């Protein structure tokens with residue numbers, strides 16, 4: 001193998017996480033697909049998981065409230081290439097004790113130790129991508 005070939009991860013994993021205790025969710029990729037963590041690349045200092053949401057998730061509230069020992073960034077990405085700031089969906093996520101409305105393409109920074117969720121979906125007009133990046137181990 002080439003020296004750096006291992007850094008291209010194109011065979012992602014489906015990883016069960018403690019805060020993903022709902023076994024099946026309709027309308028989205030479930031469990032989210034993990035592209036990076038210490039199991040995939042032991043030297044990695046970040047963990048990344050990705051999922052598509054193409055319809056109202058059912059059950060709607062399916063991510064248990066949790067916190068991480070590292071900061072997390074959750075990206076909510078609209079998929080209208082001609083209007084990329086339009087999320088095409090709306091949800092409300094609780095960060096700490098504050099409910100935050102997400103209706104534009106956004107990045108939500110979650111400081112380490114801050115509990116987050118539930119994530120309540122209000123509408124899904126077209127598919128969106130949700131990317132969770134934990135700047136450490138996904139615990």
Ligand SMILES: [Zn+2]
Nearest residue numbers: 066068072116
């Ligand atoms: Zn999280």
